[in-house]
Amino acid sequence: MSKAGLAQFQQVFIEESLEGLDTMESSLLALDEGGDGELVHTIFRAAHSIKGGAATFGFPEMSSFTHEAESLLDEVRSGKRAIDGAIIELLLRTVDCLRGMFARAQAGEPLNDAVAEGLRNELAAAMRRGVPATALQARRDADQADAWSIRFRPHAGMLASGNEPLRLIRELAALGKLQVTPEFDRLPAFAALEPTECHVGWTIELSGPVKRADITGVFDWVEDECDLTIEAKHVVAEVAAPAPTPVAAPAVADAGAARAQREASTESSSVRVSIDKIDGLINLVGELVITQSMLDTFREGDIDAERLAMLEHGLGQLARHTRELQESVMGIRMLPIASVFNRFPRMVRDISQKLGKQVKLELVGEQTELDKTVLEKIGDPMVHLVRNAIDHGLETPDKRRASGKGDTGTLTLQASHRGGNVVVEVSDDGAGLNRDAIVAKAIQRGIISSGEGMSDDAVAELIFQPGFSTAAVTTDLSGRGVGMDVVRRNVSDLGGTVTIRSTQGKGSVFTITLPLTLAIIDGLTAAVGAERYIVPLVSIVESVQLKAEAVRSVVGGGELFRFRGEYLPVIRLHDAFGCDKAIHAIEEGLMVVVEGDGSRVGLFVDGLIGQQQAVVKSLEANYRRVQGVSGATILADGSVALIVDIAGLVRMQGRRKAA
Amino acid sequence: MAKILAVDDSASMRGMVAFTLRNAGHDVSEAENGQLALDAAKGSSFDLVLADVNMPVMDGLSMVRELRTLPAYKGVPILMLTTESHTDKKMEGKAAGATGWLVKPFDPEQLLATVKRVLG
Amino acid sequence: MGKTTGEAKAAARVIALPADFRLGSVAQVKAELIEAFDAAAAQLDGAGVERVDTAALQLLVAFRREATARGQSPAWLGVSEVMRDAAGVLGLAQALELPAPMPA
Structure with missing residues (x-):
C-alpha cells in the first residue's frame, strides 16, 4: 500500500x-x-x-x-x-x-x-x-513451549456469531503442526440436533515453538463462547527478551517523510461538496453538450433565414447555460457562514466571564453562504469586532442598571445577502461610541487638531485610523496592538468595506460588506491611453466630469478637488501606472470618485467604457505581486486588463504624500 | 475476492478501510450508519461486514443484532471496529452477535491480516 | 415398502448437497436427510459443494451416526475438494467415512 x-x-x-x-x-x-x-x-x-x-x-x-x-x-x-x-x-x-x-x-x-x-x-x-494496561500485561505474561495441548469446546451458540471452528483451527495450523481429534460426546441424536448450533469439541495437539499468547490470540474473539484449556506439553527455557531494536533513526526519517507529505497535502485545501450540487453541474454540462452538438450542425450548408433563427436560438441557449454553469461552479465554493459564527458562543462566554459582564449572543442568518476563501479570512476581523463589542461596547451589569437597561447585554451577529454582496453586522446594545473620548484621543494622537464641526460619522471614522485606541487601560482582550485600522485593512483585502453606526448610550453597529466571491468581480472598464483597467464597482462612489479649475495643485505636489464639501486627492491613473498617450487635461477626462481603506480619492481616467463581470486571474500566481493592482482579467477581445486595487492605490498615494 | 460491507460514519476511516480492501482486490460497499448498512445488506449478500460501534442513526451493536435476525447473515462474520480496549465493550459486541473486533488504531496491513483471517 | 436387495438400488435416495452448504442452508439439508432414512439407502453427493462450514459437516456426522445405528451405510457419490479439505482440518474425515480421493 x-x-x-x-x-x-x-x-x-x-x-x-x-x-x-x-x-x-x-x-x-x-x-x-x-x-x-x-x-x-x-x-x-x-x-x-x-x-x-x-x-x-x-x-x-x-x-x-x-x-x-x-x-x-x-x-x-x-x-x-x-x-x-x-x-x-x-x-x-x-x-x-x-x-x-x-x-x-x-x-x-x-x-x-x-x-x-x-x-x-x-x-x-x-x-x-x-x-488499565491490559494488552501490555498479557504480552508480558506470555510463556513459550514447543508442544501444546489445546482442548477446545465451543458453546452451542458460537457459530451464530460468525466464529467458525474451521477458521480457528486453520489459524492454529499456521502456527505449527496439528493433530486434530474431534469429540462427539455432546453431539445429540440426529433428530434432536439443532443444526445451527455447535456440539462438536476438539482436542488439538500443536507442535512447534509457539508462544501461549499466539494461541490465545487465535481464540481472543471466542473467549466467552467456548471452554478452552491450553496446556504446555514441552516447556522451553525462558529466552531473554531481545534488546529493543534502535528505532530512532528510521523514526526520524519517517517523520520527515510524513511531514513532506502533510505539507504537500495542505498546499491545496479542499472543500466538501454536496452530491446535489455536483448532480446539478453534470446536468448543466449535459445541456451544454446538447447545445454544442446542435450548433455543430451549422458548420455545413448555407444559412437561410430559418436556420439563422435556429442559430440565434442556439447561441441564446449557450449563453444561458454558460451563465448557469458559472453560477453553479461558483456555488461549489460557497459555504454557510455558520462555520465562522459557531466559534463565537464559546469566545463570548469566555470573554464575558473574564470581564464580569453578562452577554447574550444572538446569531442571525447562519445559513448565508459565501465564498470559502472569504469565509476563511473573515473570522479574524470578526473576532476583533466581537472582542471590542464586549470589552468596550457592552457595560457591566451595574452600569447597565444605572442607565436603565437590563443586566444582560445583547450582542448580535447577523449575516445576509444584499444584492451581490454579503453583509455581516456585529451589533451591541451597549454604551455606544463616546464622542468626547474619541475626539480627545484623536487630538492627543495628532490625527486631528480639533473636533469642532465634525459630524458624528466623521468622528466614528476616527477609530479606523492607524494607532488609534480608546481603552483607558489596555486589557489583554482588545489591546493586542491590533486596532480597527487592521480590521478595515483585512476586510478591504477581501474587496469589502467596514462602516460603523453608533448612538451614544444605545449601542453600535459595525457593518462589513463583502463580495460574494473573490473569483468574479463586477467592475467598470476604464480607458487610460491604450490600456484598459477594471475598477471594482463596490468601491465606486460616483464619476464626475470636472472643469480644469476645479482641481488645484497643492504645495509639496499632489492635486485636490472639492467633492460634496470635502477635498479629495487626485490619483492620475496614467501617472500611477505609467501609461503613454493618455489624456492629461482634466476637462477632457473623467474623475471617478472611489472609496478604499476608509478614504475617498478621485481616480483620473480617460473615460469609462462599460460595466462588466471580470473573472479574476491572480497576478501573483502568474507573474508577481504588483502594487495597486489586485489581479488581471481577460476582456472580450482577448486582451488583458488589470484590476485596480483601490485600497492599495490609496496607500501608495499616502506614502507618496508622506515622502 | 470477497464482498465486504464497510460501515463507519467517519468518512476518513471508512475511506481508508474501503481503499485498503479494494486495493487487495475485494468488492467493497460502504455505508454511513447502521440503518444504511442494514438496507445495503438486505439487497446484497456480503461475505464480511466491518462496522464501527459508535454511529449516529443506528449504532453498530443494534446493527449487528438486526443483521443476525436475517437468515442470510446467520453465520456471516461481522467485525466491530472499536477503540475501546475495555472488555465490556467487546463483550457487548459479542453479545449482540459480532464475530470479533479490530481495535483502532490499525494500519492497512493489520486490517488485511484480520480480514484474511476471518475469510479463512 | 419392499426391502429386497433387488429394489434397493432403485429406492436409493440421492441427496445433492448444496453449493453453499453453510449455516444458512443446514436446516433445509437436515429436512432432506430425515426423509432419506425412509429410503432403502441414501447416497450423498457432495461434488457440487463450493462452500462448507462446521455446522454442515457436524450435520453429516450426526446423520452418519444415526444411519449406522439404523443399520444403513450411506454412500458417497462425490466429494468436492473444498469439503475434503474442511473435513481434514476439523479432523472429521474419518467420522464422515470420506472415500479416498480419486487419482487425478
Missing part, C-alpha cells in the same frame, strides 16, 4: 476532526446550559472518532491525548460520573488544545506542547481510576 494513497484520507480526517471539534464545543456549551444527555453521546462520538482516526492516520500523540478525554467522557456517558462545570471547562480546553494540535499537524510541527502535556495530566487526574 502506498503511503500517498493514505495521505488523501489524512487530509479528510483532519477536516472532519475539526468539524467534530466544533460539534464537541457547541455540545459542551449546550450541556453547560442544561442540555440533555444525548449531547454527551454526541460529544463522546466526536472524541471517539478523533481518537481512532488520529492513531490510524499517524498522529499517535493526539490519539493518546484524546484517549484521556474519551475515558472521562465514557464515565459520564455510562453514568459513573456526573458532569459539572469543572469537567466542561476541562473538556473545552481539550477542544482548544486539539485544534492547536491539528494546526501543528498541518504545519508539520511537533504535535505536543507544554499546554498539551499539562492538560493531559489534568485529564488523567480527573479520572477516578488509572488506565
Whole structure:
C-alpha cells in the first residue's frame, strides 16, 4: 500500500476532526446550559472518532491525548460520573488544545506542547481510576513451549456469531503442526440436533515453538463462547527478551517523510461538496453538450433565414447555460457562514466571564453562504469586532442598571445577502461610541487638531485610523496592538468595506460588506491611453466630469478637488501606472470618485467604457505581486486588463504624500 | 475476492478501510450508519461486514443484532471496529452477535491480516 | 415398502448437497436427510459443494451416526475438494467415512 494513497484520507480526517471539534464545543456549551444527555453521546462520538482516526492516520500523540478525554467522557456517558462545570471547562480546553494540535499537524510541527502535556495530566487526574494496561500485561505474561495441548469446546451458540471452528483451527495450523481429534460426546441424536448450533469439541495437539499468547490470540474473539484449556506439553527455557531494536533513526526519517507529505497535502485545501450540487453541474454540462452538438450542425450548408433563427436560438441557449454553469461552479465554493459564527458562543462566554459582564449572543442568518476563501479570512476581523463589542461596547451589569437597561447585554451577529454582496453586522446594545473620548484621543494622537464641526460619522471614522485606541487601560482582550485600522485593512483585502453606526448610550453597529466571491468581480472598464483597467464597482462612489479649475495643485505636489464639501486627492491613473498617450487635461477626462481603506480619492481616467463581470486571474500566481493592482482579467477581445486595487492605490498615494 | 460491507460514519476511516480492501482486490460497499448498512445488506449478500460501534442513526451493536435476525447473515462474520480496549465493550459486541473486533488504531496491513483471517 | 436387495438400488435416495452448504442452508439439508432414512439407502453427493462450514459437516456426522445405528451405510457419490479439505482440518474425515480421493 502506498503511503500517498493514505495521505488523501489524512487530509479528510483532519477536516472532519475539526468539524467534530466544533460539534464537541457547541455540545459542551449546550450541556453547560442544561442540555440533555444525548449531547454527551454526541460529544463522546466526536472524541471517539478523533481518537481512532488520529492513531490510524499517524498522529499517535493526539490519539493518546484524546484517549484521556474519551475515558472521562465514557464515565459520564455510562453514568459513573456526573458532569459539572469543572469537567466542561476541562473538556473545552481539550477542544482548544486539539485544534492547536491539528494546526501543528498541518504545519508539520511537533504535535505536543507544554499546554498539551499539562492538560493531559489534568485529564488523567480527573479520572477516578488509572488506565488499565491490559494488552501490555498479557504480552508480558506470555510463556513459550514447543508442544501444546489445546482442548477446545465451543458453546452451542458460537457459530451464530460468525466464529467458525474451521477458521480457528486453520489459524492454529499456521502456527505449527496439528493433530486434530474431534469429540462427539455432546453431539445429540440426529433428530434432536439443532443444526445451527455447535456440539462438536476438539482436542488439538500443536507442535512447534509457539508462544501461549499466539494461541490465545487465535481464540481472543471466542473467549466467552467456548471452554478452552491450553496446556504446555514441552516447556522451553525462558529466552531473554531481545534488546529493543534502535528505532530512532528510521523514526526520524519517517517523520520527515510524513511531514513532506502533510505539507504537500495542505498546499491545496479542499472543500466538501454536496452530491446535489455536483448532480446539478453534470446536468448543466449535459445541456451544454446538447447545445454544442446542435450548433455543430451549422458548420455545413448555407444559412437561410430559418436556420439563422435556429442559430440565434442556439447561441441564446449557450449563453444561458454558460451563465448557469458559472453560477453553479461558483456555488461549489460557497459555504454557510455558520462555520465562522459557531466559534463565537464559546469566545463570548469566555470573554464575558473574564470581564464580569453578562452577554447574550444572538446569531442571525447562519445559513448565508459565501465564498470559502472569504469565509476563511473573515473570522479574524470578526473576532476583533466581537472582542471590542464586549470589552468596550457592552457595560457591566451595574452600569447597565444605572442607565436603565437590563443586566444582560445583547450582542448580535447577523449575516445576509444584499444584492451581490454579503453583509455581516456585529451589533451591541451597549454604551455606544463616546464622542468626547474619541475626539480627545484623536487630538492627543495628532490625527486631528480639533473636533469642532465634525459630524458624528466623521468622528466614528476616527477609530479606523492607524494607532488609534480608546481603552483607558489596555486589557489583554482588545489591546493586542491590533486596532480597527487592521480590521478595515483585512476586510478591504477581501474587496469589502467596514462602516460603523453608533448612538451614544444605545449601542453600535459595525457593518462589513463583502463580495460574494473573490473569483468574479463586477467592475467598470476604464480607458487610460491604450490600456484598459477594471475598477471594482463596490468601491465606486460616483464619476464626475470636472472643469480644469476645479482641481488645484497643492504645495509639496499632489492635486485636490472639492467633492460634496470635502477635498479629495487626485490619483492620475496614467501617472500611477505609467501609461503613454493618455489624456492629461482634466476637462477632457473623467474623475471617478472611489472609496478604499476608509478614504475617498478621485481616480483620473480617460473615460469609462462599460460595466462588466471580470473573472479574476491572480497576478501573483502568474507573474508577481504588483502594487495597486489586485489581479488581471481577460476582456472580450482577448486582451488583458488589470484590476485596480483601490485600497492599495490609496496607500501608495499616502506614502507618496508622506515622502 | 470477497464482498465486504464497510460501515463507519467517519468518512476518513471508512475511506481508508474501503481503499485498503479494494486495493487487495475485494468488492467493497460502504455505508454511513447502521440503518444504511442494514438496507445495503438486505439487497446484497456480503461475505464480511466491518462496522464501527459508535454511529449516529443506528449504532453498530443494534446493527449487528438486526443483521443476525436475517437468515442470510446467520453465520456471516461481522467485525466491530472499536477503540475501546475495555472488555465490556467487546463483550457487548459479542453479545449482540459480532464475530470479533479490530481495535483502532490499525494500519492497512493489520486490517488485511484480520480480514484474511476471518475469510479463512 | 419392499426391502429386497433387488429394489434397493432403485429406492436409493440421492441427496445433492448444496453449493453453499453453510449455516444458512443446514436446516433445509437436515429436512432432506430425515426423509432419506425412509429410503432403502441414501447416497450423498457432495461434488457440487463450493462452500462448507462446521455446522454442515457436524450435520453429516450426526446423520452418519444415526444411519449406522439404523443399520444403513450411506454412500458417497462425490466429494468436492473444498469439503475434503474442511473435513481434514476439523479432523472429521474419518467420522464422515470420506472415500479416498480419486487419482487425478
